[in-house]
Amino acid sequence: MAANRRPTLADVAREVGVSAKTVSRVLNEDGPVSTQTREQVLAAVAKLGFQPNLMARNIRVGGPDTTIGLVIPDLGNPFFGAVARSIEDTVRERGLTLLMGSSADDPDRERALTDKFLARRVSILMVVPSVGADHSHLKPHRAAGLPVVFLDRPGVGLATDSVVSSNRDGAQEGVAHLIAHGHRRIGFIGDLPTKLHTRRERLAGYRAALQEADIPYDRALITNAHDQHGAAAATSHLLGLPEPPTALFAGNNMVALGIVAQLSRSRRKDVAFVAFDDVPLAEALEPALTVVAQDPEEIGRAAADTALARLDGDRTRARTITIPTRLIVRGSGERPAAAKQEA
Amino acid sequence: MAANRRPTLADVAREVGVSAKTVSRVLNEDGPVSTQTREQVLAAVAKLGFQPNLMARNIRVGGPDTTIGLVIPDLGNPFFGAVARSIEDTVRERGLTLLMGSSADDPDRERALTDKFLARRVSILMVVPSVGADHSHLKPHRAAGLPVVFLDRPGVGLATDSVVSSNRDGAQEGVAHLIAHGHRRIGFIGDLPTKLHTRRERLAGYRAALQEADIPYDRALITNAHDQHGAAAATSHLLGLPEPPTALFAGNNMVALGIVAQLSRSRRKDVAFVAFDDVPLAEALEPALTVVAQDPEEIGRAAADTALARLDGDRTRARTITIPTRLIVRGSGERPAAAKQEA
């Protein structure tokens, strides 16, 4: 229990025989200090192992803390990991540190996290909104100048900046790719819960592609899955249908992993496949996986840039930034459709 | 510039017509408060949108902040993402929030981050040590009761808890698997920089396996790579050798991705392959990828449990916890060795 108190500014001051304010001046390169005392102070700081208490400083200065609060669904999901890295890279030179937490897509956990972040007086708040979450409680904070940015999905109850992928267009392009290769029965495995913005948008893109090609929409071909395991089950289900699809479209990276695994296990090389969001080793699969790639780096950078601009006084109206996706054709979308396709 | 000051405890108190301390009591469920005033206070809190300033509270209470500082090499690496998730899951119920930053394996950045975390008075500090970093500056903090845990690698200059994988044994097991299938020339592609603890340990395991089988160690078969791209180049290099290896061993997940990609591009199905650390879709590759799997969940949990025990007063001596790895045989290690193998 050697809980010896950590040294304070006063301790350093006493050590040198100056006032606390002088030490403060040295440390913050505030007012003028003689080289003489500066050296002494620095020496004492080193000797005592003094670390200024940032919380005390912030309290006094009154400004926000130099942190940026980030709420994502899952710290372990590589997509959000990549977004977080990009945010950090962008804000680092401004001296901001990341305060992170995962919501597990639960509105209550999301609220608990944002409340904690607000209590810490973060400089910026970024949230991947959970389904069912309402964000009107953030209104006064935004009004008071706190930059709030929604990531990956729009928020509810608060008009603020958001950064999303071109979900609808991207999905449409991916499905059109399958259609161009002769497929007319295309299974869709989207996110769960089905109310998820990304699930809706990507399904809309799917439908748009069908419509464009005059292919009727068959509800039986639409399923959803929350994780890799569920996606594998959904794949089995779809392929076991009386009139099974000849191609599959994955609504996100986790679903893609599940589909690939299941197709591999069941040795179904005849099923064409396009995934939304890229996955590692996509190019090493056989056939290589064609994807609609998102751009997590750009999403993170755009979010951070927008937030920093707000911090710098940008008071223009809230904007939604859409980051383009990119169809990467690698082969899996080109497996021939079954012979029974109609003209 | 509507920078209207955020409401304080005093504002709430004034609104209700009570003292600040009474509001404080309500919010912290401290001393007794009449139901009457409690209601009024709560109403005022809601009306004003008051959020207690956690920094001010911490200053006064004197204790550490309810955060846990975590320094990892790269927020985008799924392995560390999984570790972070596990840590968060373990500490959540204690009310601790994650403060994260990536060091890019640069000692200076690592130091900058730990200093920031210390200045914030984190409750716990967890670090994946960079090569070349010295941690003796943490000594007084640890002595003062701050739990410090090293992750994935041991730290330098500070005796404290650390949690690592069974790198040596795991690598030995993986390489022995290749040897058991007839391979005698096995290429090793490890981490960069070569001083990395994991690189050394895993190479030691590689050598132990060779020795066990009386296979001479050939330095020409040892390379290293920092990322996927470098690993692909190293693969080409090894396979272009006058006496090329018939099997490869990957020193980490990123290297594994690079090797798989390169073998795929060059259509080299004849090369056997085992990787340290699992990767997504390993089972869907052809052949499926045999790996020495790490257990990031368990690493995170062990680290968090240890740190929490320290926080609760555990003063036993520093321990190193080794989390076992597990050989997952999926096929890629079993490709037959080239015919020219000697007895």
Place this chain on the structure above:
DNA sequence: CTGAAAGCGCTAACAA
């Protein structure tokens, strides 16, 4: 160039 006093938002300790 340096110091003393006051105060940031909150809570511990002691009254009332």
Place this chain on the structure above:
DNA sequence: TTGTTAGCGCTTTCAG
């Protein structure tokens, strides 16, 4: 059950 005073560690303000 409630209020008052003091002070956490730091910086601002104003004097020396």
